[in-house]
Amino acid sequence: MKANFIVCLSLFTGMVLVAGCIKDEEPTPDVRSGVTVVNSFLEAEAVLHRVDVGLGLQSLGQGLGYRGIDFYAIPSHENCRLEIISSNESAQLVDTAFTIEENKYYTSFLFGTEAAPLHFLTDDRLPAGTEDPTAIAGLRFFNLAETPHRVTLQIATGEPIPAFQDRPTETSETGQGAAEFILTSNTGTHVLTVRDENGGQLARRTGVALDPGDYLTIFLTGNGNDSTPFYIGIVRHRGVN
Amino acid sequence: MMKRLNLIFALLTTVVFLGGCLKGTDPQPKQVGGATFINAFIETDAVYYYVDRNTISVLNPLFYRTYGPTPPIYMYPGEARLELYSTYENNRLVDTTITVQDSVFYSSFVYGTHDDPRHFITDDRVPEDIDDASAIAAVRFYNLANTDRRVTLHIGDLTPIAAFSDRPTETPQTGKEREGFIPVATGSYIVSVVDENGETVATRNDPVDLVAGSYVSIFLTGDERDPTTFYVARVYQWVN
Numbered sequence: 001m002k003a004n005f006i007v008c009l010s011l012f013t014g015m016v017l018v019a020g021c022i023k024d025e026e027p028t029p030d031v032r033s034g035v036t037v038v039n040s041f042l043e044a045e046a047v048l049h050r051v052d053v054g055l056g057l058q059s060l061g062q063g064l065g066y067r068g069i070d071f072y073a074i075p076s077h078e079n080c081r082l083e084i085i086s087s088n089e090s091a092q093l094v095d096t097a098f099t100i101e102e103n104k105y106y107t108s109f110l111f112g113t114e115a116a117p118l119h120f121l122t123d124d125r126l127p128a129g130t131e132d133p134t135a136i137a138g139l140r141f142f143n144l145a146e147t148p149h150r151v152t153l154q155i156a157t158g159e160p161i162p163a164f165q166d167r168p169t170e171t172s173e174t175g176q177g178a179a180e181f182i183l184t185s186n187t188g189t190h191v192l193t194v195r196d197e198n199g200g201q202l203a204r205r206t207g208v209a210l211d212p213g214d215y216l217t218i219f220l221t222g223n224g225n226d227s228t229p230f231y232i233g234i235v236r237h238r239g240v241n
Numbered sequence: 242m243m244k245r246l247n248l249i250f251a252l253l254t255t256v257v258f259l260g261g262c263l264k265g266t267d268p269q270p271k272q273v274g275g276a277t278f279i280n281a282f283i284e285t286d287a288v289y290y291y292v293d294r295n296t297i298s299v300l301n302p303l304f305y306r307t308y309g310p311t312p313p314i315y316m317y318p319g320e321a322r323l324e325l326y327s328t329y330e331n332n333r334l335v336d337t338t339i340t341v342q343d344s345v346f347y348s349s350f351v352y353g354t355h356d357d358p359r360h361f362i363t364d365d366r367v368p369e370d371i372d373d374a375s376a377i378a379a380v381r382f383y384n385l386a387n388t389d390r391r392v393t394l395h396i397g398d399l400t401p402i403a404a405f406s407d408r409p410t411e412t413p414q415t416g417k418e419r420e421g422f423i424p425v426a427t428g429s430y431i432v433s434v435v436d437e438n439g440e441t442v443a444t445r446n447d448p449v450d451l452v453a454g455s456y457v458s459i460f461l462t463g464d465e466r467d468p469t470t471f472y473v474a475r476v477y478q479w480v481n
C-alpha cells in the first residue's frame with residue numbers, strides 16, 4: 001500500500017513538473033488599438049461617439065463635451081464603423097467606416113457646423129525612418145475653427161514651421177494630409193500663439209510642456225464669439241505609430 | 242539534563258522580557274535635511290509638484306497660500322528634476338534641475354503669473370555668525386505679490402530692517418540672493434506690509450510669534466488687480 005502510494009505520488013509529481021515543458025500555444029496579448037477622440041464641434045453641448053467593431057454599435061464613454069479630448073483602447077477591426085451623435089436632438093453628425101490595425105494609434109477629429117459637420121481620422125504616424133522617437137518630440141497643427149481666416153501657429157518666438165503657416169479651416173482631405181507629425185528638437189516649455197493672416201492674435205496658450213518623447217496635436221477651435229472664443233487645444237498622444 | 246535545559250530557558254526568557262523594562266536612551270529620529278514647497282502662485286487654485294516625474298503626496302496638488310509637507314520631505318542628495326504644473330490647463334510653470342546636498346533644508350517658492358511664472362529655491366540656514374541657533378529668532382522677507390508697488394515689512398513697532406524695506410516684486414535672482422535669515426528681537430508681533438506712499442497694503446490678523454529658535458519666512462502675496470487678495474503669509478522654516 002505504502003509503496004503504491006509513493007509510486008503514485010512520484011508519478012504525479014513527475015507529470016506536474018514535465019507538464020511545464022509542454023510548448024503549448026502561448027496566449028497572445030490582446031489585440032488592441034488606441035483611438036483618441038477630439039470634439040471641436042461647438043454647436044452642441046456634447047457629442048457621443050459610437051463604435052462598431054463587429055459587435056454592434058457601442059458607446060465610447062458617456063458623451064464628450066465641446067473642447068473635450070478622450071482616449072479609448074478598442075479592439076482592432078477591419079471594417080470598423082464610427083458614428084457620432086450630437087446632443088442636439090440626437091442628430092447623426094458622422095457615419096463612417098475605416099480599418100483600425102493592431103496596436104496602432106488613431107485620432108478622430110470632429111468639427112464644422114450642424115449644416116456641414118466635418119470629420120477626419122488620422123493615423124498618428126511619425127515620418128518614415130524616425131530613429132529614436134523618445135529622443136525627439138513631434139507636433140502637428142490643425143485649424144478646426146469656424147473662421148474665414150488663414151491661421152498660423154507660432155511656437156515661442158521662433159519662425160513658424162512652414163506646415164503650420166496660413167492654414168485655412170481643414171477639410172477631411174487637408175486634415176488627413178497633415179496627419180504626419182513634424183519632428184522637432186525644440187523642446188522645453190513654450191508659449192503658443194495663433195495669428196490670422198494680418199498678424200492679429202486669435203488665441204494664446206502658455207506653459208505648454210514639450211519634452212523629448214512628447215507627441216502633441218495642437219488645434220485651433222472656436223469661432224471668435226464671446227461664448228466660444230478662439231482656443232488652442234492640445235492633445236497629448238499616448239502613443240504614435 | 243532535561244531539567245537544566247528548562248531552567249536555562251526560563252532564565253533566558255526572564256532576561257529577554259525584563260530587558261524590555263530597561264530605560265536606555267531611546268534613539269531620537271533626527272531631521273537631517275529636506276524640502277518645503279510654498280505656493281504663492283495666485284492665478285490658479287493649486288499647483289502640482291513632480292520630482293523626477295514622481296508626485297509628492299501632500300503636493301498633489303498644493304493649494305494657493307499653503308505649504309508642505311511638514312516636516313520637510315527628505316530628498317536624496319544629487320540632482321533631481323523639479324516640475325510644477327498649474328491646475329489651469331496643465332500649464333507647466335517650472336521645469337528645473339535642483340541640486341540637493343546632504344543635511345540642507347530647502348524651500349521652493351512659486352509666484353507670478355501664467356505669463357511670467359517665477360520660482361526660486363532657497364537654502365535655509367542658520368546665519369553664520371550665530372553660535373546657538375536656538376537662542377535667537379530670525380526672519381526673511383519677500384515681496385511675491387503681482388504689484389508694481391515697493392513694499393516694506395513692519396514687525397510690530399521695531400524699526401524697519403533695511404533688507405525688508407522698499408522691496409519690488411522679487412525676481413528669481415533677488416529671491417535667491419536674499420535667502421539669509423536676519424535676527425530679530427524675540428517677541429510676538431503684529432506684522433504689516435506698507436507701500437512706498439505709506440499706505441498699508443496688508444496686515445496679518447494673528448500675531449507672528451518669534452520665540453527663540455524660530456526662523457520665519459514672511460512674504461506678501463496677492464494681486465494688484467484685486468487689492469483684497471493682498472495677504473501677509475508666514476512660514477516657520479526648518480533650518481540647519
